[in-house]
Amino acid sequence: MNELSRKGLAKLHWAQEHMPALMEIRKRFSEEKPLKGLKVGMALHTEAKTGMLAVTLADGGAEIRLASCNPLSTDDSVAEALRTEYGLEVHAKKWESQDEYYCNLNSVLDMHPDFVIDDGADLIAMLHTTRKDALYNVKGANEETTTGVIRLKAMAAAGALRFPVMDVNDAKMKFLFDNRYGTGQSAFDGWMTATNLTVAGKRTVVAGYGWCGKGVAMRAKGLGAIVVVTEVDPIKAIEARMDGFEVMPMVEAVKTAR
Ligand SMILES: NC(=O)c1ccc[n+]([C@@H]2O[C@H](COP(=O)([O-])OP(=O)(O)OC[C@H]3O[C@@H](n4cnc5c(N)ncnc54)[C@H](O)[C@@H]3O)[C@@H](O)[C@H]2O)c1
Structure with a gap:
């Protein structure tokens, strides 16, 4: 096993310990x-938790192809372990270019899937246009996500949606735990890693007080930030x-964020 796979496998094993229902x-399966x-x-997002979802579906007998829904979020070690240790077809790489991103989505659609699991609705949009x-x-x-559901509801209203789509975002477990608590935590994890700054004392503007915004504002306050919310x-x-x-x-709020 190569070093990258070894790292990814450790992350997948850690994730599965914390996913008893799956x-x-x-x-x-x-x-x-x-x-x-x-x-x-x-x-x-190609990382350990979604990786275990892909492994579970494969164990259920499905043929899987996985791409990332975001060019920045792939964990390359997990992608590699999914390929080498679980034999899955993964088309994702961190920092992939826009061309590579769409090429990877096309590779997923090249299998002519029976079912599509989407986050942001790019695969579904391609199935209605270029593919x-x-x-x-x-x-x-x-x-999976709010933005994708908004796109799909508009397509459904126009009579353009050609197959049924389940709105995962409307599940209470999703919007409460992922949008509110998950995003509240990961937004600051990313911000702190990117800036190497403390949050305490910083003036922080949170745009929108929906499920994500509530979680982000709550965590910002907990970390000691001075929080301003904008909401229509x-x-x-x-x-x-x-x-x-x-x-x-x-x-006005943006002038206070510093
Ligand atoms: N893990 C993640 O990164 C993650 C997870 C879930 C959702 N999301 C994304 O986060 C975004 C928000 O999702 P959500 O579930 O909180 O949506 P939501 O609909 O619950 O909340 C959005 C809020 O923004 C407000 N709003 C809209 N336009 C505004 C404007 N111009 N100024 C101020 N407020 C405005 C709305 O009134 C609403 O209250 C979406 O783009 C969604 O796709 C990301």
Whole structure:
């Protein structure tokens, strides 16, 4: 096993220890093979937790192709371990260019998937535009994030959506745990890694007081930042105020962020 794979495998093992529900499903899938004969095309942040999801579907008998839904978020060690240790077809690389990003999404669609697991709706959008050749085989899809769901609802309203899509973002477990708590934590993890600065004492502007915004504002406050919220929905703006945040229009708020 090469060094990169070894690192990635350790991360996958760590993730699976903390995903007991998925591991129960994996055990059942390994025995029952409910996805035998099906092809699943995935575009997700390619890291340990989504990696274990791909492994679980493969254990269920599915043929998998995985690309990233974001050119910056791939963990190359996990991608490598998924390839070498689990035999999955992974088309993702950290810092991939825009051309490489779309090339990788095309590689996923080249398998002519039965099902699509999308985050941001790029695969689904391509199936309706540049990759209509693969549309015939798609039975359904699911979409993970708020932005993707907004795109798809507009397509559905225009009568343009050609297969059913499950809106994962509307699951309570998703918007509460991922959007609010997950994004609240990972936004600061990324910010601190990128800047090597403390958050305490910094004036921080949070744009929007929806599920993500609430989590980010809560974590910013907990880390000692001085937090300003901007929000166009008057009820949420008042909620932010009652939660103890300053609320102002972005044009004023941005001047305070320093
Ligand atoms: N892990 C992640 O990185 C992650 C996870 C979930 C969602 N997201 C993304 O985060 C974004 C927010 O998702 P969410 O679930 O919190 O959505 P949401 O709909 O719950 O909240 C968005 C809020 O922004 C407000 N808003 C809209 N336009 C505004 C403007 N011009 N100025 C100020 N406020 C404005 C809306 O009124 C709403 O309250 C989406 O783009 C979503 O795709 C990222």
